[in-house]
Amino acid sequence: MDNLVDRHDAAIPAPAAPGATLTGATRAPIADESLTISNIAQGRQHIDDIDAHLRELLATRRDLSQQIQALRSAEGGPRIEHARENEIIAVWADELGPRGVEIAMAVLTLCRGAASKP
């Protein structure tokens, strides 16, 4: 996968090539770093790093989601599975409340496109 940390111009990058394997984190987990800051610029650098990490995770999540959707479609199933999505949304809601629901919905829309009308 591209080095997304240096791609501040990028929106959500293209998914990894089909068949690409997950090799784990490419940098030290942010949680291991000291997040005590001594100035605004340093705090903003941490935030930029976290945002880049989030975008990288989202690209990987979207790729996995699209593979699952393709496998289900190939078996004649629906692309979208509402029961599974409700489980995901509930976890985000438990952790973060109404804003968690909004984030979960945005993540799902990113990963599976717009839900078709019933």
Ligand SMILES: C=C(O[C@@H]1C=C(C(=O)O)C=C[C@H]1O)C(=O)O
């Ligand atoms: C990835 C899946 O397919 C769709 C996408 C989901 C997702 O991006 O999390 C969840 C449910 C489905 O609507 C799945 O069923 O797990």
